[in-house]
Amino acid sequence: AAREFKRSLMQRFLIKELESIPATPLQDTVNILTGGTPSTQVADYWDGDIEWVTAKDVSNTSGPFINNTERFITKAGLENSPAKILPTYTTILIARGATMGNVRIIDRPMAMNQTCYGLSVKTGNDPLFLYYTLSLLKDEMLSISYGSIVTTVTRGVLSQLPLRFPSEDRQKFISSILLMIDRKIMYEEKQKSEIEAVFNSLVDHLMTGKVRVKDLPTPTHP
DSSP: OHHHHHHHHHHIIIIITTTTSOOEEHHHHEEEEEOOOOOTTOGGGEEEEEEEEOHHHHHHOOSSBOOOOSEEEOHHHHHTSSOOOBOTTOEEEEOBSTTTTOEEEOSSOBEEOTTEEEEEEOTTSOHHHHHHHHHTOHHHHHHTOBOSSSOBOOHHHHTTOEEOOOOHHHHHHHHHHHHHHHHHHHHHHHHHHHHHHHHHHHHHHHHHTSSOGGGSOOOOOO
């Protein structure tokens, strides 16, 4: 129900409400940042304390924020590669492959590899509003991409993607509501996962005879 409510609000806030606002190229309101990969032949570049985002991290994330990354790089790896530290609340966009167009946002500084773009809003715009706007534009991303085997969107083409931004206050109002609903969805997903884990554990115990039905407490009803 929360997902359906969010979908309805996104249609209202990010499509219908913005129809009267002139579109401008993405590059007018957003800085496009690129990443890189340190040499995998140099052990000193890896397993440090700098979180390093890849397309896999973006796709495997549930909810708006990337909470952890599969791999980490060191300061030496950062300094000896095209990778750079991205500012907090940068939206990470997958730029190639089967998951191209997927987006997530970071809530602390991280680095990323070259399969993604980092999109950081310029002054006067809300970063969460950008994230929610881009999360609706996967089809548009695919339409401006190229490649028959590996789909890719270039920086130059991405920079011309038309976006609509209301006033900053309105952006913050919209993104705060959508974030509140996302937090509700994440809470419910966690609860569901915990209940499923208990259920699966109980079934396993019953199947192996560790617990018998007669040993289970009788449920009480009000």
